[in-house]
Amino acid sequence: xxxxxxxxxxxxxxxxxxxxxxxxxxxxxxxxxxxxxxxxxxxxxxxxxxxxxxxxxxxxxxxxxxxxxxxxxxxxxxxxxxxxxxxxxxxxxxxxxxxxxxxxxxxxxxxxxxxxxxxxxxxxxxxxxxxxxxxxxxxxxxxxxxxxxxxxxxxxxxxxxxxxxxxxxxxxxxxxxxxxxxxxxxxxxxxxxxxxxxxxxxxxxxxxxxxxxxxxxxxxxxxxxxxx
Amino acid sequence: xxxxxxxxxxxxxxxxxxxxxxxxxxxxxxxxxxxxxxxxxxxxxxxxxxxxxxxxxxxxxxxxxxxxxxxxxxxxxxxxxxxxxxxxxxxxxxxxxxxxxxxxxxxxxxxxxxxxxxxxxxxxxxxxxxxxxxxxxxxxxxxxxxxxxxxxxxxxxxxxxxxxxxxxxxxxxxxxxxxxxxxxxxxxxxxxxxxxxxxxxxxxxxxxxxxxxxxxxxxxxxxxxxxxxxxxxxxxxxxxxxxxxxxxxxxxxxxxxxxxxxxxxxxxxxxxxxxxxxxxxxxxxxxxxxxxxxxxxxxxxxxxxxxxxxxxxxxxxxxxxxxxxxxxxxxxxxxxxxxxxxxxxxxxxxxxxxxxxxxxxxxxxxxxxxxxxxxxxxxxxxxxxxxxxxxxxxxxxxxxxxxxxxxxxxxxxxxxxxxxxxxxxxxxxxxxxxxxxxxxxxxxxxxxxxxxxxxxxxxxxxxxxxxxxxxxxxxxxxxxxxxxxxxxxxxxxxxxxxxxxxxxxxxx
Numbered sequence: 001x002x003x004x005x006x007x008x009x010x011x012x013x014x015x016x017x018x019x020x021x022x023x024x025x026x027x028x029x030x031x032x033x034x035x036x037x038x039x040x041x042x043x044x045x046x047x048x049x050x051x052x053x054x055x056x057x058x059x060x061x062x063x064x065x066x067x068x069x070x071x072x073x074x075x076x077x078x079x080x081x082x083x084x085x086x087x088x089x090x091x092x093x094x095x096x097x098x099x100x101x102x103x104x105x106x107x108x109x110x111x112x113x114x115x116x117x118x119x120x121x122x123x124x125x126x127x128x129x130x131x132x133x134x135x136x137x138x139x140x141x142x143x144x145x146x147x148x149x150x151x152x153x154x155x156x157x158x159x160x161x162x163x164x165x166x167x168x169x170x171x172x173x174x175x176x177x178x179x180x181x182x183x184x185x186x187x188x189x190x191x192x193x194x195x196x197x198x199x200x201x202x203x204x205x206x207x208x209x210x211x212x213x214x215x216x217x218x219x220x221x222x223x224x225x226x227x228x
Numbered sequence: 229x230x231x232x233x234x235x236x237x238x239x240x241x242x243x244x245x246x247x248x249x250x251x252x253x254x255x256x257x258x259x260x261x262x263x264x265x266x267x268x269x270x271x272x273x274x275x276x277x278x279x280x281x282x283x284x285x286x287x288x289x290x291x292x293x294x295x296x297x298x299x300x301x302x303x304x305x306x307x308x309x310x311x312x313x314x315x316x317x318x319x320x321x322x323x324x325x326x327x328x329x330x331x332x333x334x335x336x337x338x339x340x341x342x343x344x345x346x347x348x349x350x351x352x353x354x355x356x357x358x359x360x361x362x363x364x365x366x367x368x369x370x371x372x373x374x375x376x377x378x379x380x381x382x383x384x385x386x387x388x389x390x391x392x393x394x395x396x397x398x399x400x401x402x403x404x405x406x407x408x409x410x411x412x413x414x415x416x417x418x419x420x421x422x423x424x425x426x427x428x429x430x431x432x433x434x435x436x437x438x439x440x441x442x443x444x445x446x447x448x449x450x451x452x453x454x455x456x457x458x459x460x461x462x463x464x465x466x467x468x469x470x471x472x473x474x475x476x477x478x479x480x481x482x483x484x485x486x487x488x489x490x491x492x493x494x495x496x497x498x499x500x501x502x503x504x505x506x507x508x509x510x511x512x513x514x515x516x517x518x519x520x521x522x523x524x525x526x527x528x529x530x531x532x533x534x535x536x537x538x539x540x541x542x543x544x545x546x547x548x549x550x551x552x553x554x555x556x557x558x559x560x561x562x563x564x565x566x567x568x569x570x571x572x573x574x575x576x577x578x579x580x581x582x583x584x585x586x587x588x589x590x591x592x593x594x595x596x597x598x599x600x601x602x603x604x605x606x607x608x609x610x611x612x613x614x615x616x617x618x619x620x621x622x623x624x625x626x627x628x629x630x631x632x633x634x635x636x637x638x639x640x641x642x643x644x645x646x647x648x649x650x651x652x653x654x655x656x657x658x659x660x661x662x663x664x665x666x667x668x669x670x671x672x673x674x675x676x677x678x679x680x681x682x683x684x685x686x687x688x689x690x691x692x693x694x695x696x697x698x699x700x701x702x703x704x705x706x707x708x709x710x711x712x713x714x715x716x717x718x719x720x721x722x723x724x725x726x727x728x729x730x731x732x733x734x735x736x
Contacts, residue, residue, distance in 0.1 A: 125282040
């Protein structure tokens with residue numbers, strides 16, 4: 001677990017308790033991430049219906065550091081069919097959020113405005129794929145997404161299609177670099193990136209497995225060096 | 229090879245919008261690419277490219293989708309099938325094909341000239357066969373011949389299979405039968421791209437039809453007269469109109485803030501206009517309603533008979549036109565306008581109650597809004613007849629087989645500044661109309677299928693209904709149909725490539 005995620009989970013606990021006291025109603029927040037400035041917290045709502053539309057949504061909160069109070073800045077719908085989002089990452093420059101929508105099999109990019117508000121989805125990538133497990137892996141399920149510390153790459157796991165993906169991230173756009181097959185039926189899930197950005201660890205959920213890769217930050221390619 | 233039109237192409241802006249100019253709602257809702265497909269292999273390759281690039285495809289034939297399901301597709305790809313019109317199959321004379329890009333008016337002309345047959349489909353010339361037929365497809369001949377999907381024998385549809393590959397599938401009663409049933413009433417943007425419809429047999433159109441109209445003056449209208457008129461109209465379809473000798477009669481009671489008129493088309497069940505007693509009897513019901521034959525409902529009609537005679541209907545007060553069916557159908561066919569628009573719909577199994585008619589009167593006469601509500605219309609269509617063969621509910625995905633009338637709420641305007649006023653007028657009207665004692669409290673605001681209503685028509689989709697968790701039941705009923713459609717969705721579009729706000733939702 002990297003530092004950002006760790007901070008995010010502390011903030012998440014704060015958010016949920018504050019939410020109760022300040023009546024910010026939660027639908028089903030499953031993941032939180034802190035903005036690099038520390039001033040904003042973003043929450044992912046793992047639902048398949050928002051305002052009648054078949055999609056999940058994300059929320060932006062302003063953090064008042066002294067009181068720990070959270071104030072809702074805005075809610076933003078994901079793209080149609082981006083259901084059950086479960087993970088997201090904020091670019092190191094703090095300008096973009098990338099959401100992994102597990103249910104709908106999509107990635108959404110959303111711009112983050114100067115006041116912390118989340119703008120409308122600016123890019124959608126729909127994944128097609130499946131894995132060995134006919135039920136749990138019947139279609140693509142983007143599980144986690146992590147920025148390379150340089151901000152120039154994104155690494156994601158696809159639980160449904162047993163893949164680890166690398167995207168280039170340029171001017172707020174994701175561009176596919178590679179789709180790397182992981183062990184069949186393993187369900188790649190969580191990603192941890194080393195602080196220097198030269199290695200990453202993927203944990204798998206359908207099999208007791210951890211895979212480690214070198215990351216080449218010139219080409220965006222990954223090379224497996226350990227699994228077990 | 230499809231014609232590929234991106235945002236830099238000078239054709240892009242002209243081809244971005246369909247007929248409802250509300251969509252795309254903003255430049256960021258627009259597609260990045262329009263692919264004009266002229267044949268099935270164009271569709272297969274364009275769709276494959278779209279899916280491989282991780283983009284969302286939406287599909288357009290005639291461009292008449294009422295909601296944002298097609299033209300709002302942020303950064304996606306619009307597959308335009310309007311040039312996919314090659315329908316003739318010279319080597320297969322026993323079978324008829326309609327390609328999805330064909331406009332209804334052209335389909336009528338082609339089928340009539342080549343084969344002397346027709347489809348009982350809609351009256352707007354420019355509506356595309358693609359969306360119209362797969363959503364059910366009804367029109368002036370439907371009381372006589374049923375829905376267009378009732379006649380459908382097979383479809384060609386390009387789906388995206390479990391491996392993400394575009395596959396051309398022929399679906400019929402014997403191959404991919406479930407997909408075929410789903411495409412008979414629920415295929416709009418749900419399962420794939422339909423490229424052709426096949427019919428083993430089709431009905432022969434009437435030799436001639438009589439059409440005409442009666443106008444009713446708002447200036448002389450009172451609430452009591454209005455209620456009387458609406459109930460008289462509804463009573464006919466609930467009683468006499470269910471008998472087979474009347475099935476050649478189709479009528480629409482149209483009303484807006486500045487006009488009320490009743491228009492009709494008639495023929496005998498045998499396609500002739502020899503015996504006009506049914507039409508006379510229908511029109512006689514409206515004597516005393518202060519109708520005026522001078523203001524004919526249908527533009528271009530001429531009064532051809534004002535004298536009673538043994539062979540002519542409607543002595544005296546009714547203006548009528550007797551024409552060949554093809555002329556009537558092609559001349560009346562409109563639908564080419566491009567405006568901002570909003571629509572809603574209701575299937576009715578029974579006549580209006582007086583309370584409902586009063587609520588309609590209230591919203592049609594709301595003061596202070598008349599100017600901005602010009603071209604806000606409620607059209608009450610006759611329904612039933614051959615449509616109401618119960619067996620067709622299980623063969624098709626149109627479950628509404630007990631209705632006697634179908635309502636279409638419409639509003640047309642140009643200035644985006646009127647959007648909110650127009651949308652809220654219609655929403656208020658509809659919500660109020662279905663919030664009386666006729667509707668169980670838990671379904672208030674909707675014509676939920678039950679004793680009186682049979683829900684809404686998916687080809688008149690209304691995104692306001694998404695506010696109700698039971699919206700699928702409004703369009704597909706309470707029975708097994710929606711779960712069936714979800715199952716077909718899972719099997720034929722396992723990755724939910726084809727989706728919009730009101731598409732069949734994956735099973736939870």
